[in-house]
Amino acid sequence: MADVIDMANDVAEENLRAAIARQAYRPTGPSALWCEDCEEVIPEARRMAAPGCECCTSCQEIREIRRK
Numbered sequence: 664m665a666d667v668i669d670m671a672n673d674v675a676e677e678n679l680r681a682a683i684a685r686q687a688y689r690p691t692g693p694s695a696l697w698c699e700d701c702e703e704v705i706p707e708a709r710r711m712a713a714p715g716c717e718c719c720t721s722c723q724e725i726r727e728i729r730r731k
């Protein structure tokens with residue numbers, strides 16, 4: 664049982680590290696054409712306003728709520 668918990672912790676830690684690494688690279692990247700979450704086209708205005716964005720305004724809001 665303890666092994667399973669240890670493994671879960673390792674995976675969570677690895678995911679966290681990957682998320683931080685992604686965050687660090689993101690701001691310079693090009694904006695996505697389609698939302699990663701709902702696959703809607705991201706309007707040009709949003710792509711210009713939020714360089715490197717990966718999702719549409721509503722999905723971004725959901726992501727920000729989840730992050731808290």
Ligand SMILES: [Zn+2]
Nearest residue numbers: 698701719722
């Ligand atoms: Zn979306």
